[in-house]
Amino acid sequence: MRxxxxHRPLFGEEEIAAVTAALRSGWWTSGPRVLEFERRCADRLGGGEALAVxxxxxxLELMLRAQGIGPGDEVITVALTFVATVEVILRVGARAVLVDVEEASGCIDPDAVAAAIGPRTRAILAVHLGGRPCRMRDLEALARARGLLLLDDAAHAFETVSDLGKVGAVGDGSAFSFYANKNLACGEGGLLRLADPEARARARLMRLHGMDRDAHARGDGRGYRGYDIVMPGMKANMADLVAALGLAQLDRLDAMTERRRAIVARYDQALAGLEQLEPPDRPATGHAWHLYAPRVRAGGADDRDALIDALARRGIGCSVHYRPLHLMTGLAPRLDRPVGSLPRSESIGARxxxxxxxxxxxxDEVEQVVEALEAALRERRR
Ligand SMILES: Cc1ncc(COP(=O)(O)O)c(C=O)c1O
Structure with a gap:
């Protein structure tokens, strides 16, 4: 059985040549390729500056630290996300206040955000689940009215367009991921956009130990003379070897996005005939289609897991995005959201x-997925 x-990465001779050239250049850490990658990503996101990490x-962590978010502060976000969203809030010493998502989109519910704002709230951290945009217009209105920062976890959302504009060009800050399976991937990597020039300058410094001159700048003839550590920082710079791969993948991005859309259209067509499943909802503006996540209409996690097992028996690899974070044993004590307190997140997480x-x-692989799904659902009905 095939x-x-x-997930399987898409790459060709172009990627191999790009990484080989970076290797041969002798410049392996952050250098000219990172600068070019930042420039090209920023251009795609509407201009300005972007920081590769x-x-x-x-x-995400740099975005919070550069805004001075820390102990005593609260950040409002969701439980229906990857652990990193909440992990960084805890790591900077702030409190993660989890709110529920909207039923149809699985994205943060602006009304729930409004109800959770308190005197210590500093920021809203929205997650564009699977590349589906959050309601940024409503969130921004809320943030402006209440003096909060509007940040987004855009790990799934390179190329997502929200009702306010392209993700990365709206709000106060966006954090992208280029992890191996993301829409734009370079193995491991990320990108930070910050609207405020002062926060951006802080992030630039903090990205590399708070050092005022990075390795590339030290190549300008002045060497190590006069370098200073101007604030405590992180070790979060991107390497040129990684940027080389990212640049080659950027060349393919439009074609890759088009291919994702074609597969989505085929899945949509198949799901129209499968009444046991609820297809993903449609935003009015651009979905990046990082994930295609239908829901089992009836039943709970056991039924969903049985379906995933039935698909696995037919050779189809599926995943779950996500088991809500307030249900995780190592996080629950710090999140103060008992089972049942975020019903929509829990229901989506189970189905x-x-x-x-x-x-x-x-x-033919897409057809194999569709046939396996139809067969597994027939088996489930019996
Ligand atoms: C929603 C979300 N946020 C953050 C991250 C973290 O990104 P990375 O794996 O590049 O650190 C991921 C990665 O999977 C993610 O899915």
Whole structure:
């Protein structure tokens, strides 16, 4: 039986040549390729500056630290997300206040945010789940009215367009991930956008130990003379070897996005005939289609897991995005949200599953997924 993996990277001779050239150049850490990668990402996101970092998690942490968010502060976000979203809030010493998501989109509910704002709230951290945009217009109005920062975890959302504009060009800050399975991928990597020039300058320094001159700048003839540590920082810079891969993947991004859309159209068509499943909802503006996550209409996690097992028996690799974070044993004591307190997140977390959706999928693999889904659901009905 042929296996259709949940993810497989798409690359060719261009990526191999780009990484080989970086290797041969002798410049392996942050250098000219990182600068070019930042420039090209910023251009795609509407101009200005972007900071390339070592991971999406680092981009998130740097975004909070550069805004001075720390002990005594609260950040409002969701439980239906990857652990990094909440982990960084805890790591900087702030409190993560979790609110529920909207039923249809699985994205943060602006009304729930409004109800959770208190005197210590500093920021809203929205997550564009699976590349589906949050209601940024409503969130921004709320943030402006209440004097809060509007930040987004845009790990799934390179190329997402919200009702306020392109993700990365709206709000006060966006953190992107280029982890191996993301829409734009370079193995491990991330990108940070900050609207405030002072926060951006702080993030630039903090990205590399708070050092006022990075290795590339030290190559300008002055060497190590006069370098200073102007604030405590992180070790979060991107390497040129990684940026080389990112640059080659950027060249393919439009074609990869188009391929994702074609696969989504085929899955939509198949799901129209499968009444046991609820298809993903449609935003009015651009979905980046990082994930395609239908929901099982009836039943709970056991039914969903049985369906994933039935698909696995037919060679199809699926995933779950996400088991809500307030249910995780190591986080629950710090999140103060008992089971049952975020019902929509819990219901979606129990009923949704993500099908393979990556541009390397061939047409016959997509058909294998569809046939496996139809067969597994027939089996479930019996
Ligand atoms: C929603 C979300 N936020 C943050 C991250 C962290 O990104 P990275 O793995 O690049 O650190 C991920 C990565 O999977 C993610 O899915």
């Amino acid at each position: 296996v259709v993996p949940f 070592a991971s999406g998690t680092d981009a 949704s599953f993500s099908l393979p959706l990556h541009p390397a999928l061939a047409d």
